[in-house]
Amino acid sequence: MCARGVTGSYARRYAHVVTMPTTLTAFADVTTSDSALRRFLHGLPGVDAVGLEARAASLGTRSIKTTAKAYAIDLAISMIDLTTLEGADTPGKVRALAAKAVNPDPTDRSTPMTAAVCVYPDMVATAKAGLNGADVKVASVATAFPAGRAALPVKLADTRDAVAAGADEIDMVIDRGAFLAGRYLETYELIKAVKEACVREDGTAARLKVIFETGELSTYDNIRRASWIGMIAGADFIKTSTGKVGVNATPANTLLMLEAVRDFKAQTGIQIGVKPAGGIRTTKDALKFLVLVNETAGADWLTNEWFRFGASSLLNDLLMQRQKLSTGRYSGPDYVTVD
Numbered sequence: 001m002c003a004r005g006v007t008g009s010y011a012r013r014y015a016h017v018v019t020m021p022t023t024l025t026a027f028a029d030v031t032t033s034d035s036a037l038r039r040f041l042h043g044l045p046g047v048d049a050v051g052l053e054a055r056a057a058s059l060g061t062r063s064i065k066t067t068a069k070a071y072a073i074d075l076a077i078s079m080i081d082l083t084t085l086e087g088a089d090t091p092g093k094v095r096a097l098a099a100k101a102v103n104p105d106p107t108d109r110s111t112p113m114t115a116a117v118c119v120y121p122d123m124v125a126t127a128k129a130g131l132n133g134a135d136v137k138v139a140s141v142a143t144a145f146p147a148g149r150a151a152l153p154v155k156l157a158d159t160r161d162a163v164a165a166g167a168d169e170i171d172m173v174i175d176r177g178a179f180l181a182g183r184y185l186e187t188y189e190l191i192k193a194v195k196e197a198c199v200r201e202d203g204t205a206a207r208l209k210v211i212f213e214t215g216e217l218s219t220y221d222n223i224r225r226a227s228w229i230g231m232i233a234g235a236d237f238i239k240t241s242t243g244k245v246g247v248n249a250t251p252a253n254t255l256l257m258l259e260a261v262r263d264f265k266a267q268t269g270i271q272i273g274v275k276p277a278g279g280i281r282t283t284k285d286a287l288k289f290l291v292l293v294n295e296t297a298g299a300d301w302l303t304n305e306w307f308r309f310g311a312s313s314l315l316n317d318l319l320m321q322r323q324k325l326s327t328g329r330y331s332g333p334d335y336v337t338v339d
């Protein structure tokens, strides 16, 4: 293995395990050293926190007409990474989740499938088998999720295990400690190394989602900087949160990330997805996020290839609202499964 283009002590320490893919040419010069990357990131426009939150709040007040609502509910269902990330997860629970992802409402076969099921690496094979060939992806968290406190070889092994077990997508966490200590190049190198670990033997690769744990990044400026590190390093998606800390996805942090992917595409032509995750539980909230997507990044992102919701219980509320729209009444409590 080679570590061409890798700089810094972190890279030297792990040179034997890191194979670096080519840096995005447009940003090659900003990743040559820690100081070059710092200069670039600190040169990004500062975030006007009051303006950001006001814009997110005002977009959230837009009303959606009933016809558009039916479409939006189905779109939101199709964008869910149906998630279980608990220490108590059992094969039975994961199989039930996979069945629900494929057929969310057994009484109405017109209900769309979710985009993916999201599980721990040791549950990937079970999830894959449970999906029985349906067009629903298996996403696996990796890299010592949720805290990300492990050595690089452990994180890479975790990733490779999940990919070998059949994961279509990898949801990695960054090392927030390294980022907050200003070790930006180390954060960049970690993402690049994990991206390389997503490559399968046949040359295809699992799509990589990079979780920043925005609730731990302290400032909006940090969220903007982390988003740019992720995008330059080759993330396929940037994702807000693990769902395991106090502050998870919010309209404001998601809006900021939508602006980042919009600006990155304008500069490079490369489209990157966004995944808010954690704490999104109601149809009302999900529809607000879809308005943010449409108004910020644009309609190109309004598919599950480019936008996802990481959520464990949102699907149930969407199913109840969907039923209400089509029958005019809510079903009883037994209508949805309690997962």
Ligand SMILES: O=C[C@H](O)COP(=O)(O)O
Pocket: 083, 085, 118, 241, 242, 243, 244, 277, 278, 279, 280, 310, 311, 312, 313, 314
């Ligand atoms: O990535 C998804 C989250 O872990 C799920 O969070 P939630 O249980 O708050 O929906």
